[in-house]
Amino acid sequence: MTKTATPYPPLHSPRRILMGPGPSDVPQTILAALAQPTVGHLDPFYLQAMDGLQSMLRHVFKTDNELTFAVSGTGSAGMETAVVNLVEPGDSVLICVNGVFGSRMADVAERAGAVVNTITKPWGQIFTTTELKNAIVKFKPKIVGIVMAETSTGASQPISAIADVVHNAGGLLIVDAVTSLGGMNVEVDQWGIDVVFSGTQKCLSCPPGLAPISFSPAAVASIERRATKVSSWYFDVSMIANYWGENRAYHHTAPINMTFALYEALRLLLAEGLEACYARHALNHRALKRGLEILGFTYAADPEHQLPMLNAVNLPAAVDDAQMRLALLEQYKIEIGGGLGELKGKVWRIGIMGHSAKSENVLSLLEALENLFVENRIVCESGVACRAANAVYLNG
Amino acid sequence: MTKTATPYPPLHSPRRILMGPGPSDVPQTILAALAQPTVGHLDPFYLQAMDGLQSMLRHVFKTDNELTFAVSGTGSAGMETAVVNLVEPGDSVLICVNGVFGSRMADVAERAGAVVNTITKPWGQIFTTTELKNAIVKFKPKIVGIVMAETSTGASQPISAIADVVHNAGGLLIVDAVTSLGGMNVEVDQWGIDVVFSGTQKCLSCPPGLAPISFSPAAVASIERRATKVSSWYFDVSMIANYWGENRAYHHTAPINMTFALYEALRLLLAEGLEACYARHALNHRALKRGLEILGFTYAADPEHQLPMLNAVNLPAAVDDAQMRLALLEQYKIEIGGGLGELKGKVWRIGIMGHSAKSENVLSLLEALENLFVENRIVCESGVACRAANAVYLNG
Numbered sequence: 001m002t003k004t005a006t007p008y009p010p011l012h013s014p015r016r017i018l019m020g021p022g023p024s025d026v027p028q029t030i031l032a033a034l035a036q037p038t039v040g041h042l043d044p045f046y047l048q049a050m051d052g053l054q055s056m057l058r059h060v061f062k063t064d065n066e067l068t069f070a071v072s073g074t075g076s077a078g079m080e081t082a083v084v085n086l087v088e089p090g091d092s093v094l095i096c097v098n099g100v101f102g103s104r105m106a107d108v109a110e111r112a113g114a115v116v117n118t119i120t121k122p123w124g125q126i127f128t129t130t131e132l133k134n135a136i137v138k139f140k141p142k143i144v145g146i147v148m149a150e151t152s153t154g155a156s157q158p159i160s161a162i163a164d165v166v167h168n169a170g171g172l173l174i175v176d177a178v179t180s181l182g183g184m185n186v187e188v189d190q191w192g193i194d195v196v197f198s199g200t201q202k203c204l205s206c207p208p209g210l211a212p213i214s215f216s217p218a219a220v221a222s223i224e225r226r227a228t229k230v231s232s233w234y235f236d237v238s239m240i241a242n243y244w245g246e247n248r249a250y251h252h253t254a255p256i257n258m259t260f261a262l263y264e265a266l267r268l269l270l271a272e273g274l275e276a277c278y279a280r281h282a283l284n285h286r287a288l289k290r291g292l293e294i295l296g297f298t299y300a301a302d303p304e305h306q307l308p309m310l311n312a313v314n315l316p317a318a319v320d321d322a323q324m325r326l327a328l329l330e331q332y333k334i335e336i337g338g339g340l341g342e343l344k345g346k347v348w349r350i351g352i353m354g355h356s357a358k359s360e361n362v363l364s365l366l367e368a369l370e371n372l373f374v375e376n377r378i379v380c381e382s383g384v385a386c387r388a389a390n391a392v393y394l395n396g
Numbered sequence: 397m398t399k400t401a402t403p404y405p406p407l408h409s410p411r412r413i414l415m416g417p418g419p420s421d422v423p424q425t426i427l428a429a430l431a432q433p434t435v436g437h438l439d440p441f442y443l444q445a446m447d448g449l450q451s452m453l454r455h456v457f458k459t460d461n462e463l464t465f466a467v468s469g470t471g472s473a474g475m476e477t478a479v480v481n482l483v484e485p486g487d488s489v490l491i492c493v494n495g496v497f498g499s500r501m502a503d504v505a506e507r508a509g510a511v512v513n514t515i516t517k518p519w520g521q522i523f524t525t526t527e528l529k530n531a532i533v534k535f536k537p538k539i540v541g542i543v544m545a546e547t548s549t550g551a552s553q554p555i556s557a558i559a560d561v562v563h564n565a566g567g568l569l570i571v572d573a574v575t576s577l578g579g580m581n582v583e584v585d586q587w588g589i590d591v592v593f594s595g596t597q598k599c600l601s602c603p604p605g606l607a608p609i610s611f612s613p614a615a616v617a618s619i620e621r622r623a624t625k626v627s628s629w630y631f632d633v634s635m636i637a638n639y640w641g642e643n644r645a646y647h648h649t650a651p652i653n654m655t656f657a658l659y660e661a662l663r664l665l666l667a668e669g670l671e672a673c674y675a676r677h678a679l680n681h682r683a684l685k686r687g688l689e690i691l692g693f694t695y696a697a698d699p700e701h702q703l704p705m706l707n708a709v710n711l712p713a714a715v716d717d718a719q720m721r722l723a724l725l726e727q728y729k730i731e732i733g734g735g736l737g738e739l740k741g742k743v744w745r746i747g748i749m750g751h752s753a754k755s756e757n758v759l760s761l762l763e764a765l766e767n768l769f770v771e772n773r774i775v776c777e778s779g780v781a782c783r784a785a786n787a788v789y790l791n792g
Contacts (some may be wrong), residue, residue, distance in 0.1 A: 008448050008663045010425075011656055013432040014441055022649060026434045029406075034653060035431035036409040038422045038603045040731045045410055052404055072605070073469045073630060076648040080630045108629045201649055207434045209468075209605055209651035231627050233504045234469060234476045250736065252472040253418060253597055255605035257430060258654070260407055267404045335436045340646065 016329070017361055020337035021151050021310060022179070023201035023208055024353035025361070030206055033264035034257050041254045049263055050244060050254075056266035060181065060274065061196060061214045063188035067237065069244040070262055071211040072255050075178040075199025078211025080108050081235040082174045082195040086143050086219065088228050089113030094141035094171075096120075096127050096157075099150035100341045101176055109145065112231050117141065123342060124153045124301045124312075129161045136169045143172050148186070149179035152340040154312030154349065155301040156184070163192030172219055178202060181212065182269055183281040183309040183353055194219040200258070203281070203309055205354030206265035209258040265354075281308040284357040287392035288350065291366040291385035295373060300347050309357065311350040312343070318378045321345050332368040359393050412725070413757055416733035417547050417706060418575070419597035419604055420749035421757070426602055429660035430653050437650045445659055446640060446650075452662035456577065456670065457592060457610045459584035463633065465640040466658060467607040468651050471574040471595025474607025476504050477631040478570045478591040482539050482615065484624050485509030490537035490567075492516075492523050492553075495546035496737045497572055505541065508627050513537065519738060520549045520697045520708075525557045532565045539568050544582070545575035548736040550708030550745065551697040552580070559588030568615055574598060577608065578665055579677040579705040579749055590615040596654070599677070599705055601750030602661035605654040661750075677704040679792070680753040684746065687762040687785035691769060696743050705753065707746040708739070714774045717741050728764040755789050 018025045039046050050069075057068050071081045083105065087093060093114040095106040098121040110116045117139040121127055127146070136144065144166045148157050159175055166173040172194040177186050181196075182203030188196050194216040201208035215223070215237065223238060230236040234252065242249040269277060285308035289299070297313035299306055315321060321338060325348070328334045337349035352362065366389055370382035414421045435442050446465075453464050467477045479501060483489060489510040491502040494517040506512045513535040517523055523542070532540065540562045544553050555571055562569040568590040573582050577592075578599030584592050590612040597604035611619070611633065619634060626632040630648065638645040665673060681704035685695070693709035695702055711717060717734060721744070724730045733745035748758065762785055766778040 008452060008659075008666065010663065011429060011432065011445055011448075011659055013435050013445075013656060015433045016435050016439065018434065018436060020436050023434050023436060023652060031431040031433070031653075033407060035427040036407065037411045037427070038414065038419050038597075039409050039412050040414060040416050040419060040733075041604070043412065043725070043731065049407055049409075052407075056404055073473065074649050074651060077469065077630050080628065104629065111625050111627050111629055199649070201434075201652075207651065207653040208437070208649045209654055229507050231507050232476065233500065233507055234473050235630075253470050253595070253604045255470060255603065255651075255654070256419060256597075257427075257603040258605055258651070260409060263404075263407055267406065270404065329439070335439065337436075 015333065017334045017364060018356055019351050019361060019365055020335045021349045021351050022199065022353060024205050024351060024356040026205055026207055027268065027355050029268070030261050030264045034207065034261035036257070036260050038256050041256060042248060042250070046256060047248060049259060053259060053263045053266065054244065056270060057212050057214070059270055060266060061186060061188045062190065063214050065188065065214045065216055067220055067241055068214040069240065070259065071213050071235065072252065073211055074208045075211050076104070077235065078178070078197030078199065078213050079105055079176060080232065081211065081213055081237065082197045083108045083145065084112045084230050084232050084235055085223050085237045086172060086174065086195065087112040087114045088226055090115060091143065092117070092139055092141045093143045093145065094119070094135055094139050096132070096146040098125060098127065098153065098155060099123050099147065100152035101147045101150055105145045105176065124155050126155050126157045126302065126305045129165060132162060133165050136165060136171065140169065141171050143174060145174040147176040149177065149307050149310060151179045151310055151349070152343060153300050154307050154310045156305045156307045159193065160187070160191045167192060172222060179307065179310050182277060183357070184278050188214055200262050200265065203354045204262070204265045204269065206261050209255055210262050281352065281357045284352045284359065284362050285311065287359065287389040288352060288362045290392050291362070291389035294385040294388050295369055295379065300343065309351060309353045312347045313350065314347055316378065324372060327372055328368055332364070334365055334368055362389055411729065413730045413760060415747050415752055415757060415761055416731045417745045417747050418595065418749060420601050420747060420752040422601055422603055423664065423751050425664065426657050426660045430603065430657035432653070432656050434652050437652060438644060438646070442652060443644060445655060449655060449659045449662065450640065452666060453608050453610070455666055456662060457582060457584045458586065459610050461584065461610045461612055463616055463637055464610040465636070466655065467609050467631065468648065469607055470604045471607050472500070473631065474574070474593030474595065474609050475501055475572060476628065477607070477609055477633065478593045479504045479541065480508045480626050480628050480631055481619050481633045482568060482570065482591065483508040483510045484622055486511060487539065488513070488535055488537045489539045489541065490515070490531055490535050492528070492542040494521055494523070494549065494551060495519050495543065496548035497543045497546055501541045501572065520551050522551050522553045522698065522701045525561060528558060529561050532561060532567065536565065537567050539570060541570040543572040545573065545703050545706060547575045547706055547745070548739060549696050550703050550706045552701045552703045555589065556583070556587045563588060568618060575703065575706050578673060579753070580674050584610055596658050596661065599750045600658070600661045600665065602657050605651055606658050677748065677753045680748045680755065680758050681707065683755065683785040683788035684748060684758045686788050687758070687781035690781040690784050691765055691775065696739065705747060705749045708743045709746065710743055712774065720768060723768055724764055728760070730761055730764055758785055
């Protein structure tokens with residue numbers, strides 16, 4: 001049946017201040033890079049851009065891993081690529097679950113045929129090295145998966161001490177760095193991570209569409225020893241590596257323009273400097289936190305383990321979740337995120353990721369919240385939270 | 397180990413005339429749509445854009461299928477989504493293989509646990525309904541997969557008579573329309589296709605990064621009857637449908653800006669009109685073919701079954717494949733494609749897809765080839781092929 005086509009209007013997307021769990025604000029130069037003329041996926045210019053992108057990704061991941069590239073999908077595609085390439089049917093896998101993204105990794109591993117065991121912690125808490133060690137002794141996993149920055153809870157999982165425990169038991173460590181990469185230290189080689197993946201739309205401030213990933217030599221060796229094909233054709237790194245590596249063998253048509261955008265995003269990040277960028281996230285986190293606490297918010301994550309870039313805060317009883325977020329969006333053009341999974345309706349997730357991590361954003365949000373809280377008689381006085389946040393900027 | 401970041405130069409991608417197997421030329425308005433401000437994946441503006449995109453995709457696919465959307469990956473991600481959602485381990489699948497993309501579909505199905513049987517034809521030939529019927533009687537497949545536009549050979553597989561054969565035997569039909577959609581008639585409902593997928597970077601003239609897809613009610617019912625989880629989490633349409641449908645349940649962060657670009661690409665296509673767009677592809681194909689044949693090229697596909705948008709032509713003995721394509725790119729800024737698989741080094745693949753299907757491109761390519769052929773003493777006289785192509789444009 002042929003339908004009659006009715007005219008569709010062109011899109012004119014509104015300017016938002018993006019302070020949810022991603023996407024974050026995308027600077028104009030990254031949007032301009034995205035809109036450069038498309039070239040072929042085997043064009044010498046494009047191959048050179050790929051090389052530059054891989055080299056910059058190695059800097060950002062702090063790794064020498066040869067197999068470092070961007071998966072042609074969003075962050076969850078990075079997770080699937082990490083898991084399905086390491087897992088063979090029947091493999092024992094241990095996943096640490098303290099939020100939505102740990103659960104997701106367990107699901108991905110199960111679908112790939114793994115025998116999945118999980119250890120759990122209440123949402124907002126993190127795992128200790130001892131807890132991990134005990135679980136590893138018990139389950140003897142070939143692969144351990146853990147989320148560094150749990151975007152559903154705002155919890156920051158320490159990673160540096162984990163790899164030794166995993167490696168001593170003969171396993172490989174997969175780390176989800178979707179939300180952390182670029183906004184806080186991620187030391188892939190130093191910490192001994194075997195597979196790390198991220199997304200473009202968090203602290204890299206690029207539109208969503210690619211998933212940076214890196215495999216250690218041990219992970220590559222494990223893939224080379226596989227007896228079975230990877231369950232996914234699209235995410236099979238043995239073939240993808242042939243395109244990103246010297247052979248340049250066609251696998252699938254790469255998302256050309258997204259590669260241009262990610263290249264520019266990484267360029268901006270390295271021009272600022274990784275340590276300076278982490279410090280900027282930390283400072284804006286302190287200012288935001290001071291203001292939010294004055295407004296009556298408490299954090300969902302343990303005080304010692306809060307992510308700088310993703311602030312998951314418990315809603316004061318008087319706040320109407322959906323109505324208040326809509327007012328922020330419509331009246332102030334500010335997007336923040338609602339809760340996910342068991343925290344749905346209970347928390348807000350406020351992102352200060354990448355180029356969203358700046359005082360204008362933090363102060364705009366606090367001012368908007370103060371206005372709305374006064375209008376809704378949740379607090380009596382406006383300006384206090386902003387002044388407190390400002391003091392953090394002034395005094396460090 | 398922390399590397400010292402060296403400065404990376406900004407990218408300035410060159411303007412090419414894209415006449416390979418995709419990506420095709422991307423009009424400036426589509427690039428501008430791509431670079432619009434990023435918004436959140438649950439922003440009311442974005443949800444409305446998704447609705448418009450789905451509605452336009454239904455027009456272009458000529459279907460009423462509710463489950464019609466864009467997969468967050470390139471064309472091969474569309475193939476994987478089609479296959480893994482229908483296949484359960486042990487299912488009998490029949491794949492028709494007469495080029496690279498049929499082989500790929502068989503590989504994808506095998507990885508999903510299917511018992512895969514194939515029928516084959518020499519590259520460049522197509523399958524008859526009788527051949528299919530015989531294979532279906534023999535293998536009793538639950539799923540039959542076939543490529544409508546085999547991009548490796550330029551062969552155009554008739555689809556309209558196939559679905560009845562598949563359905564009468566209780567099966568479901570998957571059709572690869574990556575290269576055909578938008579450039580020739582694809583009648584999803586009329587022809588009885590159960591799952592059809594495409595890519596953005598062919599006749600839709602959008603950058604690569606999304607894969608339009610559509611599932612018939614019978615395909616959806618089959619998915620709802622599954623006893624096992626889909627092997628891929630990222631491509632599991634039961635969850636993806638909850639985001640594209642009314643629930644708007646978060647699955648993964650959509651490639652926001654690519655959605656804007658695809659929306660604009662579909663808008664331009666429907667504004668031109670589907671039938672007018674098919675006719676434009678057909679006219680440019682006739683002109684190109686006349687010119688190429690004068691230059692000594694013959695087509696790799698059967699004369700009655702040649703795709704308009706993908707012209708795979710056998711190389712005359714005197715032509716040096718790599719050297720000549722490099723000269724086209726460097727001296728004339730024209731990209732054409734080399735051969736793939738068993739046709740590597742033997743054919744060129746010349747695309748006139750989407751906005752690349754225009755007389756300027758066809759005549760520029762023929763003129764460039766004539767110049768290079770005279771320089772390389774392959775022909776003595778230039779201008780003949782261009783004049784012949786021009787005559788097609790003048791006389792229809």
